[in-house]
Amino acid sequence: MRVLIIGGGGFLGQKLARRLAAAGELAGRAITALTLADLAPPAPVTGRVASQSLALDITDMAATGALIGAGHDVIYHLAAVVSGQAEAEFDLGMAVNLDGARHVFEGARALGAAEGSRPMVIFTSSIAVYGGELPEPIPDWAGLTPTNSYGAQKAAGELMLADYSRKGFLDGRALRLPTISIRPGKPNKAASSFMSSIFREPLQGEPAICPVSPDYTHWFLSPRACIENLVHAATIPDETWGPRRALALPGRTHRIGDMVEAMRRVAGDAPCELIRWQRDPEIESIVLGWKARLDPARALELGFVADASFEDNIRYFLEDDILPASH
Structure with a gap:
């Protein structure tokens, strides 16, 4: 093939x-x-x-x-x-x-x-x-x-x-x-980029900005x-x-605030304290139009899979994608 x-x-x-x-x-x-x-x-x-x-x-x-x-x-x-x-x-x-x-x-x-x-x-x-x-x-x-x-x-x-x-x-x-989270690498121009950066950067000891409220809900x-x-x-x-x-x-529907708490349960308080909550109307104008709850019945019937929890997303990043401390 x-x-x-x-x-x-x-x-x-x-x-x-x-x-x-x-x-x-x-x-x-x-x-x-x-x-x-x-x-x-x-x-x-x-x-x-x-x-x-x-x-x-x-x-x-x-x-x-x-x-x-x-x-x-x-x-x-x-x-x-x-x-x-x-x-x-x-x-x-x-x-x-x-x-x-x-x-x-x-x-x-x-x-x-x-x-x-x-x-x-x-x-x-x-x-x-x-x-x-x-x-x-x-x-x-x-x-x-x-x-x-x-x-x-x-x-x-x-x-x-x-x-x-x-x-x-x-x-x-x-x-x-x-929305795929947690994406490795650096922030990009996707409106959803923050949905990875608010976890990726803090887990690597760097600050990050969340441009939506903790109540923002999405499909991950x-x-x-x-x-x-x-x-x-x-x-x-x-x-x-x-x-x-x-x-x-x-996928799974999560509140941003709940996702941060999932990171806290896996990685402790320190990464969560590196997040600054600073709403951005331009980003919100795009992402607030996206839907948060889907019924993927056909995909599940065909054998496609979702994650068990957002804690798993955090663990997968720590296992697969986190950069060495020297970076």
């Missing part, structure tokens, strides 16, 4: 690559090639299979088509301009999140036509596709009503993926990701569980998906 990860330089792309390289197989088939692509060549990974790293700008349709056309059985499309940046830089968000997705799907379509196959495309969407007046908890069949540009671009990508699948061009699977998933779900998505038979090609991944 030949696997391509677009967005392979990001934290999820790197975690997924390491997982696949270590396993050496996906969906019961040996991985014969693992290719990582991003704006800059991603860090390579090794294991039972070694990765190849390439530079790719998905806004370049010809380059995207050429890379995909080199031959892949499973394509993970993880690349995106994140929520806050997509809102602030509309044209960039449209170029990457909408046009870039279409370029990936068109590349897979051309590859399938050339090989007489249906390449599998696993597309990371977002719970930002939900907004406005919806029932809570939100079922998968609820209409998509995004209230920001990022959510609109992801919703459009889902619709394209479903139609390309209906036409038989590819085998598409769209996963609506909860750990990086470890997210990777399990990305791998699992490739194991589900094509016919099981049917015409509904998108689903919300399982």
Whole structure:
């Protein structure tokens, strides 16, 4: 099996690559090639299979088509301009999140036509596709009503993926990701960035600002569980998906204040004292439109997983991602 990860330089792309390289197989088939692509060549990974790293700008349709056309059985499309940046830089968000997705799907379509196959495309969407007046908890069949540009671009990508699948061009699977916390690395331009930084930085002895009140409630998933779900998505038979090609991944609903208390129970008082509560109207204008309670019944039936508690999210970060004290 030949696997391509677009967005392979990001934290999820790197975690997924390491997982696949270590396993050496996906969906019961040996991985014969693992290719990582991003704006800059991603860090390579090794294991039972070694990765190849390439530079790719998905806004370049010809380059995207050429890379995909080199031959892949499973394509993970993880690349995106994140929520806050997509809102602030509309044209960039449209170029990457909408046009870039279409370029990936068109590349897979051309590859399938050339090989007489249906390449599998696993597309990371977002719970930002939900907004406005919806029932809570939100079922998968609820209409998509995004209230920001990022959510609109992801919703459009889902619709394209479903139609390309209906036409038989590819085998598409769209996963609506909860907010992933705790993300390793540094803060980014996502409106949700604080939902990791208020834990990540204090756990490493650094201060952090929380721009919402302790009562803010949201839908979360750990990086470890997210990777399990990305791998699992490739194991589900094509016919099981049917015409509904998108689903919300399982998560857990938490208050920010309760999450801080979970950190206190695992790591003590010191990290919690490094958080400053300073509300930011710009951030709130985006994240208060996101929905906090979903009903991932279909995902659970198909074997996708959530975390047991936010204490686990804290433990996973301490086990998997915390930087050495010298950093």
